[in-house]
Amino acid sequence: MKGLPEGYDHGFAERYARLQLIDWWDQEAVSRATVLVLGAGAVGNEVAKNLALSGIGRLVIVDFDTVEMSNLTRSVLFVPKDAGRAKAQAAADAVRRLNPAVEALSVVGDMEWDLGHGWFVDADAIVGCLDSVRARLAINRICRSVGRPWINTAISSSAAEVTLFGESGPCYECTVGEDELVESRRYSCTGFRLPDVSNKIPTTAVTASLAGAWATQEAIAQIHRRHGRAVPGLQPGQRLLHTLRPLGTLVLNLTADPACPQHGDPNPVVRLNLDPRSATAEQVLEAGGPDLEELHLGFEFVQSLACGRCGHRLRVSKPRPKVHDALRFCSLCGEFSRSATEFSVLRRGDRNALRPLRRLGVPSRALLLLTGPNRSVWALLES
Ligand SMILES: [Zn+2]
Ligand SMILES: [Zn+2]
Incomplete structure (x- = not known):
């Protein structure tokens, strides 16, 4: 394997032999790709774990929060001794243990202010694994302003959804109701930092792994699309929804809101x-x-x-x-x-x-x- 990053020569072909049997799979493209994982909670853990197993080149894991014992019921990368550590760092360490060839970078901070948004331009795929409307609106705004697609995830105790937002067509803000928009602004009306309030939505390892699995598929599809390969997955503006009650899987086609402010031409x-x-x-x-x-x-x-x-x-x-x-x-x-x-x-x-x-x-x-x-x-x- 000529020209591969260091660490890929030892058993590279052997390690990824089963993946290489997939007709559309391009291991070299995966092993050179960078994926931005925004949020290292339950879904972010799943996405980072799956991409590490797949031999991703580089993960940039961003989270401002620290590990709590209550995270351990659905966060595959954390162990009890991580309690109190930064989630992004604990996740990056676990990724390196799973697959030492992966370059795992951690950014401990807010994706809006502490992460250079140049990563949105250069990452091969962007996965939102956050639980707040405000944070998702921010990812959406950044992606639209530079013309990049992104993958959004959301879970509850009985449902998991994954949406692919394209560089045009319906965006996340098109899907957010007026009430939620007002609510997301309420916390930042002065623009100053308020005490952190975390969303305590009940979730399970099952819904986290469902959303994480499909978001990983979409990230891998994005990587291959950048190399001109068609990969099965969602079309831009489509949402995959798994629900336990009623039991079912749906693919929804979202519609663009003509009044949405995020539909201008991106700047070069x-x-x-x-x-x-x-x-x-x-x-x-x-x-x-x-x-x-x-x-x-x-x-x-x-x-x-x-x-x-x-x-x-x-x-x-x-x-x-x-x-x-x-x-x-x-x-x-x-x-x-x-x-x-x-x-x-x-x-x-x-x-x-x-x-x-x-x-x-x-x-x-x-x-x-x-x-x-x-x-x-x-x-x-x-x-
Ligand atoms: Zn929109
Ligand atoms: Zn005074």
Whole structure:
């Protein structure tokens, strides 16, 4: 096996011999592919486990949460001694034990703020294994903005569903009711971080493995499609639904909502040869082109919080989603009277455009929106 990554020479052919018997299976494509697994809960465990067994090249596992004993009834990658550890790290370690040839990366944090969205451009498949509408809306928004398909999963104690959302056609936001949209915004109306509330929906190992199994099939189909091969699976805009009560399996064709805001043309991605550890907004705009005037961070960067009553000022220097809502409380005045000095857009000549973007909370492999009077592009920094 020439040209395969290190670790694939020892018994590669033997290990994957049964998979190679499948007429459409391309083990080399699978073993070079990157899959983004967003959420390392019950379904994320199943997807990561199945892809590791299949000899996936690289998994990027993202989760902000830690392992609890109650996860062990349906999370195949966790053992009791993982309790208290970051789910993403515990899952990545287990993946390496299952198949040492898999490169398992873990991102402990929020997929919206701590994960560079360049991964959405470069991953061969994107699987959402999260239980909140807000997080799914965020994945959907990012995927639509760069024109990438993604796979969504959802489970309860008696049902499992997997949906393939294409780069066009119906998207996740088309399927979300007005009530759920309002509910998802309720927690973020100030944009500041509120205490984490986890969804305690009853789920089982059975529904987690049903959703995880089909999501894995869809991820493998995506990988093969990128190599021009047709693989059995869902069409974009289709949802597979398994229910235990009533017992049945359904394939639903979703319809697009003509009023959905996520159906514009995606912006092109330009790769800029700049060191993401030191690059400044000024340098990124310079490399992007003379017509590009503004760099959008994608979040508000809070420099300080000042009390409107007593004037007491607190230095913050953090993206707003990482600033706890409680910091708006001025203890001198006894009320939520502090407001933020913040920015989300940088222009040439701005003082903050000379600071490394890293210092402004921009994660590595971030996508930065550059806009000018006639065009907008996503900049992805690579050195
Ligand atoms: Zn839509
Ligand atoms: Zn005050």
